[in-house]
Structures are given as C-alpha cells and as structure tokens.
Amino acid sequence: MSDDEKTKQLAEYSGVAKVIDASVRSEYPPFDRANFVVWATMMEWALEANELWEALDPGGDEYLKGGALYRKDRQAITAICSVMPVDVQEHLISKTSAKEAWDTLKTLHLGHSRVREANLQTLLKSYENLRMGEDETVDAFTARVAMMVNGIRSLGEKLEDISVVRRFLRAAPPRFMPIVSAIEQCIDLKTLTLDDLVGRFKAHDERMKLSYGDAKQDEYLMLTRAQWQAMVFKENNFDKASGSGGKYRPAKDTDEQSEKPKKKKFDKRKIRCHNCNLLGQFKLECENPPKEKALMA
Structure with a gap:
C-alpha cells in the first residue's frame, strides 16, 4: 500500500475526509433595499x-417541521434572517418555513401581481424608449441597460439576449453608426x-479618441464638425475667386462689412447760392437776376 493510500484510509477513519469533501461555505450578501x-x-x-436553495424553490412538505x-x-x-435589518426581521419572525419567508420578501419589495404588472409595463416602455446620451460613456449606458433588463426579467417577462x-444597437447615437453598420x-x-457587443463599442470609442483626440463625442464622425466647416468655407471662397483669375481671396467678415461708416444724409439747408449768396438753394434754382446782368443794366 502506497503512502497516499494509507493517508486516505487514515482520513476516512478519522472523519477528515468528510471535512475535505465538504463544500466551502459562502458568505451571504447583506440585504440591499435599493x-x-x-x-x-x-x-x-x-x-x-x-445546497439550501431547494428549501425555497421548490420547497415542499419534506422541509416542514417533522420532515x-x-x-x-x-x-x-x-x-435569510441573518442579513436582514430589524424591521424586516419582524415581518419574517412568524413565518414557518424558508419558502414562506422568501415569498414574503418578494411581496414586500416587488408587490402583488397587479403592482408587478404595472411596474413591468413602466419598465417595458422605458426599455423601448432607451437611448444612449451623446456624452454618455459605453460603461454607463451598459449599466443602465443591465439594470433595466434585470428588472424586467425579475417581474416575469422573458427577454431574450438577441432582443x-x-x-442596444438601436439606442446607439450617431458617433457609433460606423460600427453599428459593420456589426x-x-x-x-x-x-x-x-x-x-459592449467590447466592440468600447474598442471603436477608443479608436476614435486615438484618431481625433479627446474631442466632443458628437464630433466622432468621418470628419469632425470643425473640419467640415473649414472645408466648405474654403471651397466657397475659391468659387467666388474663379472670376478674378483663380486667385484665392479670403472673404471679408460680415461683421466688418456691417461696421462700415454710413454716408451722411444730404442737408440742402447748408448749401449757399453762388448768385444771391443765400442759404438753402442752388444757383440754377435762384429766382434773382444774375449779378452780371444786373451790373450791365
């Protein structure tokens, strides 16, 4: 008999084997009201x-007292009670089984069937209207989607992964249209x-940041907004210069044109007649006889 076989046989006699084969107890999560x-x-x-979940689902008479x-x-x-606050323990202390206590918790925090149905319809409407914000990160949007999907599934609605x-693809903003079309x-x-899918979106987002810098999210297109405006501005100015030998002449700013001094309004009252030397009329309009004729007379 080898040393390993001897050790195993000794462990079986001493009860150590049962301890080795036993599953490691996991810690129970504290109750989260949120x-x-x-x-x-x-x-x-x-x-x-x-190996305790069967007591809650499906449960049965064999788990009751005497079973x-x-x-x-x-x-x-x-x-279950060990992770509950005192006010919740008061609701559970009179329950006769773990399944009854679990159903009580679901009723307290998810509501009765009519309340659950109303909550389900509200979540489904929000799910259909789901949109990713222009400045929202991929991780933040993914967290919103996961929370909404988990809430819908917890209320009994079957939501397939492909749905x-x-x-997710329909909710993507314009900056992700290239990767959406490719997928x-x-x-x-x-x-x-x-x-x-989330990994592909994040890889695309990082690639756009690497190519165009850490700009605003609505500028992650094939051309940024500033690049497009500069290109259109340059083409328009070349078209205007085509009639003047093809030389490029930058267009004057409209603000500068609007700031040109306006011409003063003509005031006839300040005009002096060269015939009678009076103000307010021209020589051709003067009714007095010309000075030269008056001297000759």
Missing part, C-alpha cells in the same frame, strides 16, 4: 452553493452576446 433584484440573485447563488429535510429549512431561513443586443452587415446577431 436593489432587491440584484440582492435576491446573489442570495440565490449563495444558498445554492450551500426529512427540516434541518435544511432551518438553515435557509436562518441565513437586448438589437435594442449588422458582418456578424450574425443570434451568436453575438451583449458582453461581446
């Missing part, structure tokens, strides 16, 4: 890790996951 859906999911994982699995029910309800991917034309959306 996001019950996320907390419930993490709590489900922790109970599954300790074969009553001890697991006690462990599950203890785990989320398509909604829709070259990739089968049925095989594309949301994580892969």
Whole structure:
C-alpha cells in the first residue's frame, strides 16, 4: 500500500475526509433595499452553493417541521434572517418555513401581481424608449441597460439576449453608426452576446479618441464638425475667386462689412447760392437776376 493510500484510509477513519469533501461555505450578501433584484440573485447563488436553495424553490412538505429535510429549512431561513435589518426581521419572525419567508420578501419589495404588472409595463416602455446620451460613456449606458433588463426579467417577462443586443444597437447615437453598420452587415446577431457587443463599442470609442483626440463625442464622425466647416468655407471662397483669375481671396467678415461708416444724409439747408449768396438753394434754382446782368443794366 502506497503512502497516499494509507493517508486516505487514515482520513476516512478519522472523519477528515468528510471535512475535505465538504463544500466551502459562502458568505451571504447583506440585504440591499435599493436593489432587491440584484440582492435576491446573489442570495440565490449563495444558498445554492450551500445546497439550501431547494428549501425555497421548490420547497415542499419534506422541509416542514417533522420532515426529512427540516434541518435544511432551518438553515435557509436562518441565513435569510441573518442579513436582514430589524424591521424586516419582524415581518419574517412568524413565518414557518424558508419558502414562506422568501415569498414574503418578494411581496414586500416587488408587490402583488397587479403592482408587478404595472411596474413591468413602466419598465417595458422605458426599455423601448432607451437611448444612449451623446456624452454618455459605453460603461454607463451598459449599466443602465443591465439594470433595466434585470428588472424586467425579475417581474416575469422573458427577454431574450438577441432582443437586448438589437435594442442596444438601436439606442446607439450617431458617433457609433460606423460600427453599428459593420456589426449588422458582418456578424450574425443570434451568436453575438451583449458582453461581446459592449467590447466592440468600447474598442471603436477608443479608436476614435486615438484618431481625433479627446474631442466632443458628437464630433466622432468621418470628419469632425470643425473640419467640415473649414472645408466648405474654403471651397466657397475659391468659387467666388474663379472670376478674378483663380486667385484665392479670403472673404471679408460680415461683421466688418456691417461696421462700415454710413454716408451722411444730404442737408440742402447748408448749401449757399453762388448768385444771391443765400442759404438753402442752388444757383440754377435762384429766382434773382444774375449779378452780371444786373451790373450791365
């Protein structure tokens, strides 16, 4: 018998093997009032890790007092109550099973069926109107999408991954149109996951920043707004100069043209007649006889 076999046999006799094969107990997440859906999911994982989730789902008579699995029910309800604040524990202290306590928590924080249906319709409307902001980062928008999708699924609505991917693409702003078109034309959306899509968006965003600098997000196009305006301005000035030998002459600023001094209004009252030497008329309009004729007379 080898040394390893001897060690294993000794462990079996001493009960150490049971300790080695036992699963590692995971810590239970503290109760989060702000996001019950996320907390419930993490709590489900922790109970599954300790082989206690079956006491809540599906549950059954074997988990009630006197049943074969009553001890697991006690462990599950203890785990739930241990992460609850005092005011919530008061709602759970009278419950006879872990499943009943869990259903009470869902009712308290998700509401009854009519309330859940109303909340579901509100979330679905927000989901359909979802748009990514012009200055919003990819990570921030992804967090909004994930929170909304988790909320919809927690209320019983089946939301497929391909539906989320398509909604993400439709919500993209103009600066992501090149990558959206490339994905829709070259990739089968049925095989594309949301994580892969987010990675492609982030790679495109970093590429545009590398090419055009850290500019405003609405300028991440094939040409920036400033480049487009400069190009149009230059072409217009060359077209105007085509009739003057093809030389480029920069257009004068409209503000400078508007600041030119205006001509003074003509005032006839200040005109002096060269015939009678009076103000207010021209010589041709003078009714007095010419001075030369008057001297000859």
